[in-house]
Amino acid sequence: MLVRNQFKLLSIIVPLATLVLARFWPPAWWLFAIILPLIALGIYDLLQRKHTILRIYPVIGHMRFIFEYIRPEIQQYFVESDTNGQPVNREFRALVYQRAKGVRDTRPFGTVFDVYRNGYEWVNHSLAPKAVHEKNPRVLFGSPDCLQPYAASPLNISAMSFGALSKNAIMALNKGARIDGFAHNSGEGGLSPYHLRHGGDLIWQIGTGYFGCRNANGEFDEALFTEKAGLEVVKMIEIKLSQGAKPGHGGILPAVKLTQEIADIRHVPMGQDVVSPPAHTAFSTPTGLLEFVARLRELSGGKPVGFKLCIGRKSEFLSICKAMLETGIAPDFITVDGAEGGTGAAPIELTNSVGTPLRDGLIFIHNALIGTGLRDRIRIIASGKVMSAFHMLRLMALGADTINSARAMMFALGCIQSRHCNQDTCPTGVATQNPARYKALDVEDKSVRVANYHASMIKNLTELVAAAGLDSLNELRPWHINRRVDGTETRNYAELYPCISNGSLLSDSGREGCWQTDWNEASANHW
Template identity: 55%
Template sequence: YEWMHHSVAPKPHADENFRVSIGGPECTRPYSASVFNISAMSFGALSPNAVRALNAGAKKGGFAHDTGEGGVSPYHRENGGDIIWEVGSGYFGCRHLDGTFDPDEFARIATDDQIKMVELKISQGAKPGHGGVLPAAKVSEEISRIRGVAMNEDCISPATHRAFSTPLEMMAFVGEMRRLSGGKPAGFKLCIGHPWEFLAICKAMLQTGIYPDFIVVDGNEGGTGAAPLEFMDHMGMPMREGVNFVHNALIGINARSRIRIGAAGKIATAFDMARAMAIGADWCNSARGFMFALGCIQSLSCHTDRCPTGVTTQDPSRNRALFVPHKVERVYNYHHATLHALAELLAAAGLEHPQELRPIHFSQRTSTTEVQTFAKLYPSLRPGELIDGTSDPRFRDAWAMARPDSFAPAD
């Protein structure tokens, strides 16, 4: 059992419009983001009406809508909500015919004012290291055009990227995304796997001087309608451990103040948000919460194109089941009510903004006779500790194994 501590001197009800500024020293167009945003879900996986409703709700509520890796569709654009453009290993929407990255097409789309940040997808929590498939049955002429892929074929997101193969090259690519977007915040999303690989990315930051503006940490509890069962159950680091690992690694290389951390992975409530932010996250993303707001009933038919509620189908007759004006209000209300609940939690704890949350504000019963604060369960590194040389067993060996020129461990 876990709980949040309250104060005997609670604050008045806090302002619910919690924002966080995203953008490091190299970013010329920082973005003031809500602390609660729509996590990555692609057009193609979602129906046109689902994307319309999500983006219109984001516009009304002043929060951001992550496109997922399926490209920026007309349905993302028509209601004017803030967009985070996610680019995955298939480079959908910014690819040459052979599937390689097209920088000119990326720049053309990324410089649009509606797109506020650009995000490189390394992996997602539900199937890290696996890649993805949009079945041929769901690849319509429209999806083919938006993604730049062939019809009547499965649309494949490869497990690995072709634009880079080392941590140094990855940092250069993130820096290029920022340049091509006109100085907007550029970052990446991943689920933590081998610890030395993320620490290799940290060493590449130090060596190149190129830092992402943000990192979104997905957890292995993240959901999808199309992941192998073994991957969903057992592959990848859970979100809380991943967020805290990334948070401490950035502290250890003196980079935490310039890089924001987003958390994604089964976040649906204000308590989920507060808990994640206490151990390192600056903001949170939710997919399933907003899916439920759209009317998802978890029918497990996403891949069949026969979704009964119109959320994940490209069939026009089924898509009509999702009545956009009604769902816009539900999306807006879910976001508004969740932040209202977060404001109440913070006020009860004597705090005014989620950025004031610390591990000491939470406790967990670890056995029938013991209770520990999160400060004990998630101890922090000292600033610069990785650079100076750490004895912390969570990082010592992995840091020694990390190489900026390769994701493979050092001997």
């Protein structure tokens, strides 16, 4: 800060001094008043390590920070809202930046939300609030079949691959995870050296392309999987069935972002888009999926294994439930991805119009597992546009055990949502393979910001729980969250998202309406 102020002082003093010199030597005005201060500022921008934008765009990058400086006074007039009336993007992006930087994130003058707008949500507080008991809450993953269960943070980094993100971004995320003790999902692009360098806990995602554990034909390779799954930093294995941003479609890494290093890690050819198949080849039925889960658990030495999906046809998930009942095999966790989830590249129709939104998918899976008597055996992870502690709280009230976040973690790295991810021209070095850009992202500084953001989220989450008069996250229930649905009418989540009774789907009398129809269509032997 001192050096920065010295440069600012220099840019003021030199022009003033040269005004006098200009009377006797006119060219000096141009040399000292304009050129030299800009050169000095540019040199400073290139040498500093706090702001990636200034390292990539010296001098002109300051325009962004000028607007950022005045934004708090005007943002309430330009706030963007989602369909539930909750301000997103600008308000919450600013919140993430502040928490990541470790600066004050309190707000004067009360809420910027329209509390009488349909869709406004809040948590019931208690007149007998509790002290915060769980300062570092943990959620245990791993069924009795697991020899190496994992105690996870309530908030972890969602799946983002090396290739989609730069090597520096991956290293900063992983080191941030190690600093504050939470997990980093690798994404489907395989385990790169940059995931492993700093020793943060990893959830290794296995997609339909089997990147990092595939043979020359693109099929699953048990030997390669066993070798990498045995690494100490790999804590859990996640099989990706589908992704909220492009469900029913394979992952895409545009050719412009494919380097030889990434091609070697993924075992794919250069010069073309890397497109994962839409479906797995290692299995083709619900029973086959569960047998694959059991096989990966065995090959990994007993680590927790689960799968990720965005809900589409409900009967297909009930088919998986039936397969669990018939085989006795259950995953250790299920990650529910919402249709509102983000991606670096996807067809617009799939991004906007395919897949079930997170809350609808979450409550369905939660109910399906309760109705089949399987909920106590399986953890649920929720993923989709989570940026504040209240976002976490309301998903946990609906049944999520932990939360994954991608968008907010990118903001913590410095992402400004320029939406150039698929063009390799990311202005902050986060989602690019251009060394001139990603080398400007300082791993040491950004890893601290990622850790800061996580720590602040957990702190605020535990304070919300205490304000509700609860001792732990386990006590959260749907009735703790309210929503304005129409004018003066409000309802709590228990009324909006009713739960079915334990084991009710196992008998004909317990299935009502669409549950009966979907159950009849479901089969353990086919999707």
